[in-house]
Amino acid sequence: MTKNIIELKSPGISEDTIRNLKKGDVVSISGVMVTGRDVAHKYLKDTFISSQNPPESEKLVLENLKKYLDGGILYHCGPVVYKDENNEYKFSAAGPTTSIREEPYEYDVIKLFNLRGVIGKGGMGAKTLKACQEFGSVYLHAIGGAATYTAERVKKVIGVGKLEEFGSPEAFWIIEVENFECVVTMDSHGDSLHESLLLESEKIQKEIMASF
Template sequence: MEYHEKTPIEDARKYKLGDVIYITGEMILARDEAHKKLLDEGAPINLKGAVIYHCGPVVTKKNGEWKVVSAGPTTSIRMEIFEDEFIEKFRPAIIVGKGGMGERTLKALQKYGAVYTAYTGGCGALAAERIKGVKNVYFLDELGIPEAVWVFKVEEFGPLVVTMDAHGNSYYDNVDEKAKKNLDAILAQI
């Protein structure tokens, strides 16, 4: 299935592994430091039904306006230590990153009805093309550009592939299992 969604997202339980989503509306950027900060101090905006993006962008400021130059996903597994608590506390609907996440996040996705989606790693320019502006930025002075909480205005941001759904399924488990079998077969022939 292909979905073209507007934020906030009301029902993330409908998405299945392999579904492709394009987002129009807002995406909120949060990496390691931002997760920690929001968990410690609370979020400056309502994150219910939000799309959270693991990303440290390249941005420039021209004539007082932020311009997003390149903004692909960062490796999500680093956020595994925060994400379950983050989902429980703020109830976002879609997490966007690369490489997938672990067992703790998968359980939280199931419990609170959210999904994890993968955006193609390295595709910073393509992402920037779909980012139409910066609505706001929080904690910029304290955390710096890559770690600040950016609120991006986006149009048809994607393709986001659902790789961990709200029913306890992880696409990565299937790929890993197959790859392990392939590895054993290859090693046996060397």
């Protein structure tokens, strides 16, 4: 019962495409995505969401990010990066980081960029699930720890934002990927695999505890 893999081309993913995805679907992403984790989320919230008047210099950063993120995908990842013999950035390890830390910010970030998907690991909470429903987005689960495997899907580093300020793991890395496979674990219909598995496992936990 292996599921068909649904191809996504990022950015510019349509809302319809995302609304058709259901919990448990496997997608394969090709195109461009951007990495962003703790510092990036806090920065986006502080600079563009909580503040009315971001400085001009920061507005430029936002405009540049929008080029890649409007209808696109944000990847919770802090990669290991090196420069190759041509002085170009390359990813050597790039698995997902734990997403729940971005829960306080993700609703607003999905809204800010019109994100169609967020990739990470471990799942997210109710507020992000609400954003997926309201704005037509999904949470995509990559394989935590599979960093070399995932780095192989990154074909090119197109650019980087806030490298000096945030440090390498936290910077916005703009990357071109090919056949980046993920599982939809939170869909735009309010279904979360994380929530259902938590409830099921808690039920089993009670039974086991009673047997001790």
